[in-house]
Amino acid sequence: MSTWNSRGLRGSTLEELINNTNEFYRKKKLALVQKIPTPITPVEFDSSTKRITKAFFEKDSTVDYIGVVQEVPVCFDAKECNSDTFSLQNIHEHQYNFMKEFEEQGGVSFLIILFSVRNDLYYMPFKELKYFIERTKEGHAKNFKYNELNDDYFLKSEGGALVHYLKGLEIDLNSR
Template identity: 50%
Template structure:
């Protein structure tokens, strides 16, 4: 069996946790969320096994997941970090623009960030991502640190596989409502 040295397999433990979670949400009719595959263009296909052996990315992907929670459109990306500093180069400009467009349509966009060395996961709202992104574009640091993220948005990891993020989404919705009513935080 070949050893894979692909960047595409990074984050698979996080994605497994998310996929399990969204399956549970779907079963309980709490949310309908889908993993969005990265579009590829096959170049070589093994005719015997019908497996793609060579391909390239056909277009830029947007985010990892899109769906709806109780009628509210959402989109999010899954990210991992093995250290306390998260480089903004891991979030692409087209992804930020897509997430901003989602929020312009009254949806909610965020990142689920898992610190592998801490075994901690966080809901990072788009507003925080945009703040860090703009700071980097304006000459500031091109990363954000563990200390900068909102610890009230930590996501409990249950039994090592369950990443229940709806409570953090609810907090984000309440903040959006406060901002809409002129009660910004």
């Protein structure tokens, strides 16, 4: 069983940006995407702050977000990286398998990665993630570098969408 503590707050800024973007997309009737909560069982509780200080994850989570964009089912996970090297250990096997099966069912899976040292957001299509994971089986390091990424998939804020992942999705769909 995994334990939750202050590490669970990593990525909370990115998730807040994505949640705001999802609300913007919903109001514009562009997409309906929701955050999937990870079920936890509290173990310790600080009554003075009314906060859970220690908990166990009840089961492995799948992805952070799931929904539909203009009749296209989507699922994605939000990851944060504080260097130019992203460790593939941040992608758990059960998450990868869920995204793979989602793609096999006709959906679109992807990651949104915040490279916090550069303040850059990246839309990683599942096929790119799969490439990086597959090459580890050939002895490559279990990571990828910022400079290996496709410039077309870097995201910019646009028109009220703080993490405008629909741009990445459009490129992804057009490349299939």
